[in-house]
Amino acid sequence: MKYAMVIDLDQCVGCETCTIACKLDNETGVGIKWGRIIEAEEGTFPDVRRAFVPLLCMQCEDAQCISVCPTGASYRNSQGLVQIDYSKCVGCKYCIIACPFMARQFNDARDPPLGVPRVAAGDSRKGVVEKCDFCSDRLAAGREPVCVESCPYEARIFGDLDDANSRVGKLVAGAGGVTLKPDAGSRPSVYYIGVR
Amino acid sequence: MKEITPDRSDPVSQGAVCPKGLASAQLLYHPDRLTVPLIREGPRGEGKWRESTWDEALDLVAEKLSSFARESGPESVVMARGTNRGSWIRVFNRFASSFGTPNWAESGGAQCYAPRSLAQTVTFGGRALEWPDLSNSECVLVWGTNPPATWPPKSRKLMAARKRGARLIVVDPVQSLIASKADAWLPVRPGSDVALALGFLNVIITERLYDEEYVRKYCIGFDKLAQKVLEFTPKKASEITWVNEKSIVEAARLFAKTKPSCIEVACTLDEVIDPIQLSRVVSILASVTGNVDVRGGNVFPGSAGQLPVDSRAFSLPDKIPAESKEKRLGAELYPLLSKNLKGNEPMAHWPSIIDSVLTGKPYPVRAMFIMGGNPMLSLANSGKVREALDKLEFLSVTDLFMSKTAEMADVVLPAASWLEQDGIVDSTQATFGTLRVRRKVATVGEALSDIEIMIRLARKLRLGNFWDSESDYLNYILKPLNITFEVLKSGNGIIEAPVVYGRRLEEGFRTPSGKIELYSSLLEEWGYDPLPFYEEPHQSPYSTPELARSYPFVMTTGRRVIEYFHTGLRNIPVLRDVAPVPLLDINRSTAESLGIDEGDRVIVETPYGSMTLTAKPTEGIHPKVVGVPHGWPDDANDNQLTDNTTCAVGIGTTPLRGMLCRVRRAP
Numbered sequence: 001m002k003y004a005m006v007i008d009l010d011q012c013v014g015c016e017t018c019t020i021a022c023k024l025d026n027e028t029g030v031g032i033k034w035g036r037i038i039e040a041e042e043g044t045f046p047d048v049r050r051a052f053v054p055l056l057c058m059q060c061e062d063a064q065c066i067s068v069c070p071t072g073a074s075y076r077n078s079q080g081l082v083q084i085d086y087s088k089c090v091g092c093k094y095c096i097i098a099c100p101f102m103a104r105q106f107n108d109a110r111d112p113p114l115g116v117p118r119v120a121a122g123d124s125r126k127g128v129v130e131k132c133d134f135c136s137d138r139l140a141a142g143r144e145p146v147c148v149e150s151c152p153y154e155a156r157i158f159g160d161l162d163d164a165n166s167r168v169g170k171l172v173a174g175a176g177g178v179t180l181k182p183d184a185g186s187r188p189s190v191y192y193i194g195v196r
Numbered sequence: 197m198k199e200i201t202p203d204r205s206d207p208v209s210q211g212a213v214c215p216k217g218l219a220s221a222q223l224l225y226h227p228d229r230l231t232v233p234l235i236r237e238g239p240r241g242e243g244k245w246r247e248s249t250w251d252e253a254l255d256l257v258a259e260k261l262s263s264f265a266r267e268s269g270p271e272s273v274v275m276a277r278g279t280n281r282g283s284w285i286r287v288f289n290r291f292a293s294s295f296g297t298p299n300w301a302e303s304g305g306a307q308c309y310a311p312r313s314l315a316q317t318v319t320f321g322g323r324a325l326e327w328p329d330l331s332n333s334e335c336v337l338v339w340g341t342n343p344p345a346t347w348p349p350k351s352r353k354l355m356a357a358r359k360r361g362a363r364l365i366v367v368d369p370v371q372s373l374i375a376s377k378a379d380a381w382l383p384v385r386p387g388s389d390v391a392l393a394l395g396f397l398n399v400i401i402t403e404r405l406y407d408e409e410y411v412r413k414y415c416i417g418f419d420k421l422a423q424k425v426l427e428f429t430p431k432k433a434s435e436i437t438w439v440n441e442k443s444i445v446e447a448a449r450l451f452a453k454t455k456p457s458c459i460e461v462a463c464t465l466d467e468v469i470d471p472i473q474l475s476r477v478v479s480i481l482a483s484v485t486g487n488v489d490v491r492g493g494n495v496f497p498g499s500a501g502q503l504p505v506d507s508r509a510f511s512l513p514d515k516i517p518a519e520s521k522e523k524r525l526g527a528e529l530y531p532l533l534s535k536n537l538k539g540n541e542p543m544a545h546w547p548s549i550i551d552s553v554l555t556g557k558p559y560p561v562r563a564m565f566i567m568g569g570n571p572m573l574s575l576a577n578s579g580k581v582r583e584a585l586d587k588l589e590f591l592s593v594t595d596l597f598m599s600k601t602a603e604m605a606d607v608v609l610p611a612a613s614w615l616e617q618d619g620i621v622d623s624t625q626a627t628f629g630t631l632r633v634r635r636k637v638a639t640v641g642e643a644l645s646d647i648e649i650m651i652r653l654a655r656k657l658r659l660g661n662f663w664d665s666e667s668d669y670l671n672y673i674l675k676p677l678n679i680t681f682e683v684l685k686s687g688n689g690i691i692e693a694p695v696v697y698g699r700r701l702e703e704g705f706r707t708p709s710g711k712i713e714l715y716s717s718l719l720e721e722w723g724y725d726p727l728p729f730y731e732e733p734h735q736s737p738y739s740t741p742e743l744a745r746s747y748p749f750v751m752t753t754g755r756r757v758i759e760y761f762h763t764g765l766r767n768i769p770v771l772r773d774v775a776p777v778p779l780l781d782i783n784r785s786t787a788e789s790l791g792i793d794e795g796d797r798v799i800v801e802t803p804y805g806s807m808t809l810t811a812k813p814t815e816g817i818h819p820k821v822v823g824v825p826h827g828w829p830d831d832a833n834d835n836q837l838t839d840n841t842t843c844a845v846g847i848g849t850t851p852l853r854g855m856l857c858r859v860r861r862a863p
Binding site for chain 1: 199201202211212213214215218219221222226227228344345348349351352355359371373374376377381383439440443758759766767768769770771772773774776783784785814815816817818819
């Protein structure tokens with residue numbers, strides 16, 4: 001079993017539904033995004049091309065965040081997923097520097113703007129580092145990660161890469177899935193197709 | 197209510213749930229929700245309130261409204277609402293008529309739907325532009341709208357069409373989300389859209405790319421139209437619109453040669469100085485290419501998914517006393533909005549209402565009853581709107597939160613959100629013609645649904661023509677379908693409406709001639725130009741070169757992001773966190789020349805006022821154009837920049853696209 005995600009950049013319109021669904025499901029605090037979208041612009045007006053690239057924890061097979069963690073807070077769980085044990089995290093931020101994908105954020109329990117209430121659960125993680133964990137709780141309950149479930153365009157496909165007949169397996173092989181920053185040598189489990 | 201999850205098996209959403217919907221628990225249980233009626237204590241706008249019972253608050257509203265009606269006639273009371281999805285629009289209009297005032301108004305109206313509804317009605321006797329048959333189309337022309345940010349279920353269909361190979365053309369001054377996915381993006385100068393469409397028609401007609409057989413069989417006035425568009429060569433269209441000539445020619449060819457093609461529009465068509473011309477010329481584009489009432493083109497919504505209610509009859513216009521009906525504000529200048537013509541239910545004209553409050557002419561408006569709307573931010577020229585609301589003798593506002601408008605009120609009534617009420621949604625726009633049941637799942641404080649509030653108030657005002665309860669109302673409107681709300685609710689709560697193709701081709705279009713009227717006999721009869729024409733925006737580098745020297749940029753307002761709905765939802769934690777600040781779209785090199793970096797605070801100014809926002813430099817906009825968002829409060833309110841004195845001929849729209857402005861870094 002090797003969980004993997006395939007993201008179809010051709011179908012991603014950068015609408016941020018995944019970002020918002022993720023924040024709701026994981027009850028993250030102000031400024032914390034486990035998943036986000038970056039907008040890449042190329043050319044000059046009016047010959048401009050724009051692409052939207054969703055980013056999240058890449059669930060690397062050679063996870064540098066785990067090797068640099070001095071307390072064992074970052075670890076690989078029984079599902080094979082890179083996880084953070086908040087009770088062990090001391091907030092040293094080594095992992096933030098080690099991650100090639102800027103997938104991790106330190107929770108400094110920032111204040112919301114005037115007139116916007118706080119999300120209590122987000123604040124409870126004050127002082128530790130947070131990140132996406134492929135929604136391991138949902139996976140354990142037989143559901144898909146919330147960004148996959150909520151994408152209006154079904155631009156994200158999730159499954160077991162070890163299963164050659166799975167949709168992710170076929171897409172990575174057939175549609176020429178690529179990973180980001182292969183030179184970093186971390187072997188991510190998130191693949192992108194539809195790259196133009 | 198804990199969470200909302202997408203349902204891929206749903207026939208309307210197909211699992212494309214908007215994040216606003218996903219975040220609804222944060223709306224439902226928001227600590228700042230209004231939960232009891234409030235009565236003002238102390239000066240207007242100071243924020244001192246006392247809690248009251250529903251009985252006391254509604255007694256006060258009823259007493260005030262009826263005393264003004266007695267003293268100054270029912271027309272001295274304005275009933276205004278915001279936008280809506282659901283069936284309460286009918287009830288609101290019925291409430292206003294039963295009270296006797298001809299002055300019901302909405303923040304939309306002339307700014308949204310009224311012009312394009314009228315233009316489509318006179319052209320093809322229905323509203324086909326509202327219904328592009330995306331799932332069966334080979335080419336989609338998106339005109340000035342950004343479905344990924346505004347309408348996920350529709351956007352899903354659009355992206356699915358694109359995935360199977362349909363071509364995509366997008367007209368938008370800004371390279372929006374959907375424009376980023378297009379085969380052709382046409383960055384039109386804000387407010388010059390009609391010239392672009394006339395340029396398209398010039399190419400299509402001179403290159404004989406139109407559907408000759410369709411035009412001969414189903415359209416009238418083609419020769420006169422052809423004559424008219426001759427002067428709009430691609431070169432001329434390019435000079436006016438700032439879109440390069442080659443792009444115009446290629447997009448026109450792509451749209452006309454690919455079959456079937458359809459057009460997707462929204463309220464952007466309504467927010468220019470010549471909204472009827474724009475909707476007309478876009479309707480004509482669909483018509484001459486043979487794409488109206490055909491599979492994959494623009495089609496007419498089926499009626500099976502709509503309640504068989506004649507909205508006009510339901511709102512009981514005859515209950516308005518004849519002498520009051522004559523006094524509808526704006527009717528003289530803007531008959532296409534305010535008189536009982538084809539296409540729209542007649543309504544009062546907001547800028548004329550504001551003038552009446554401020555000047556007492558032609559008669560004074562003394563009180564307002566506002567529901568589900570926020571005119572303080574929604575209407576053009578906010579400074580004047582504030583002055584008017586401040587001058588009212590009585591103001592009642594119904595809302596979920598203490599909005600900028602509610603802050604000005606004498607009585608504030610707490611409204612229930614969509615999760616706190618049973619209801620029926622049968623808007624063809626909201627549900628693609630499918631009738632849906634909405635089930636109550638929660639209760640918050642003493643908040644009541646808008647319909648329940650009107651039923652109770654109608655009882656206190658002894659209006660008659662109302663129901664004993666909300667469920668009586670629901671059963672009343674369902675009666676023609678021989679079903680009760682309880683029965684409908686116990687099933688899946690859906691009545692689907694399959695699209696019927698070609699019925700109008702067979703039976704004739706619902707116009708005076710039975711044909712698509714490229715040359716409009718109705719507009720001619722009413723004294724307007726029967727053929728589309730281009731009018732330069734009332735402010736532009738060409739129409740007001742003097743003004744353009746001090747205000748060198750062309751501005752478009754009203755840009756939407758997915759997180760918010762009009763003026764609402766900035767207080768929802770998850771939505772605000774993903775869209776924390778209002779952004780100014782500005783060209784990268786322009787920003788550089790003004791010393792503006794990404795994230796800088798910037799001030800946009802017009803002769804009417806200023807707004808402050810955060811710069812987002814991009815190459816996806818013309819160097820002389822800027823785009824500002826709509827709906828933010830206080831110094832980020834875009835309507836501080838807009839003008840309500842120059843309105844569209846006949847229909848009274850205040851132009852929100854294509855004004856002049858200047859930009860500078862905030863000190």
